[in-house]
Amino acid sequence: MTRFQRLRLDHAPALLDFEQRNRAYFAASISDRGDHYFAHFTERHHELLAEQASGLHHFHVLVDPDGEIVGRVNLIDVADGAADLGYRIAERAAGRGLATRAVREVCTLARTEYGLATLRAITTLDNIGSRTVLARTGFSPTGELDLNGRPGLSFVRHLHAEPGEPSPS
Structure with a gap:
């Protein structure tokens, strides 16, 4: 079973x-x-850990039973109760629902552990996999944008407690 770790x-x-x-x-x-x-x-790894310790970012990895990293899910530029979501899954692990499960988990952590209320994400129009993950995890499109010369979409998710889940204190 793949483990989600900070x-x-x-x-x-x-x-x-x-x-x-x-x-x-x-x-x-x-x-x-x-x-x-x-x-x-x-x-750069040391810099990222220092930025994480300061609360500016929250970085996570997905580790398979053999200790190999098969994905990462990051919340960056944390400010004013919001952050930007980014994720990437290894080619060998793509298409198995891993990104969807990881994004759901980071959304819960964002609200319950990090005190965030809103997450933003962007992807290119032709990245159907990423757009599907965002739709399945409750993100709504907010507009079109240019991503390094490629057409893209921006998304937002307002974080709310799931049924039966405790509210953050």
């Missing part, structure tokens, strides 16, 4: 492997991270 320092080797293995797959639908990202991965 990003930690010891995830670095598996996270780098995840990003390298899936670089071409991700670049087909979102902007490539660029060579600098990979060349300076360790320093």
Whole structure:
């Protein structure tokens, strides 16, 4: 069973492997991270953990039983009760509902643990998988936009308690 975990320092080797293995797959639908990202991965990982500790971002990974990272789900630019959602799933794990389950889980955490009320997301029009995940997890389209020269859509989800779920204190 895949485990959903908050990003930690010891995830670095598996996270780098995840990003390298899936670089071409991700670049087909979102902007490539660029060579600098990979060349300076360790320093950037430390920076991200410091930003997470400050509450600016919340990073999560999906770890399979063998310890391999098969996805990540991030809440970035946390401010005023809102954050931007981003996620990516390994090519070998795509199409199995993993992204939908992970986004649902991060939505619950966003409300109950991080005190957020609103999440925003964007995707290109041709990224049907991502648009499907957002629709299945309660996001509503809010408008069209340009994503590095590609037509895209913006989405929003207002976080509310699910039936039977306790409200945050």
